[in-house]
Amino acid sequence: MSDSKVLVLVGSLRAASVNRQLAELATESAPAGVALELFDRLGELPFYNEDIDKSEEDGGVPEPVAALREVAGHADAALIVTPEYNGSIPGVLKNAIDWLSRPFGDGALKDKPLAVVGAALGQYGGVWAHDETRKSFGLAGPRVVEDLDLSIPAASLDGKHPRESTEVAARLREIVGKLAAEIG
Structure with a gap:
């Protein structure tokens, strides 16, 4: 049996972000038979604009968009x-959702299971952004697995890499395993 392929998108562009570290940890600790692929080009996507979202006959979409849709x-x-920015979804992630939602009703992640996790400043660890991300992706086509969630208050990591928390590492591994089990 071939590996299950899981696309990983990080809503922070910062190289040292805790969320990027969580993505690294998920990749490192994925269960056997599950391969995670980080798409690390969200910062290259132009803002969604239907005028440039053209079919192949019209010259195609910008290359970073085509690459995102292909890997998805x-x-x-x-x-x-x-993370959570100002109580909601980071703009770079919302933009990716918009590109992935097209063509509407038949986007690249249509009906595929999706989970949302992350860390943020504040005592709730980004719950608002995570809820909004689930809502937006749910409208965009993937099958959001609501009970696979992890919202970590960044301060609880005490400046350490998430891999240094056995609880976070175990929970993240469990989430990736359960997400893979949702693949049908």
Whole structure:
């Protein structure tokens, strides 16, 4: 049996972000038979604009968009790892959702299982952003697995890499395993 392929998107562009570290940890600790692929080009996506979202006959979409849609199309599931910016979804992630939702009703992640996790400042660890991300992706086509969640108050990590928390590492591994089990 081939590996299950899980697309990983990180809602922070910062190289040293805790959410990027969580994505690394998920990749390192994925259960056997599950391969995670981080798409690390969200910062290259132009803002969604239907005028440039053209069919191949019209010259195609910008290359970073085509690359995102291609990797999403080949994925069996998606793991979104995101902080919370001003109580909501980071703009770069919302933009990716918009590109992935097209063509509407038949986007690259249509009906594929998706989970949202992450860390943020504040005592709730980004719950608002995670809820909004689930809502937006739910409208965009993936099958959001609501009970696979992890919202970590960044301060609880005490400046350490998430891999240094056995609880966080175990929970993240469990989430990735359960997400892979949702692949149908």
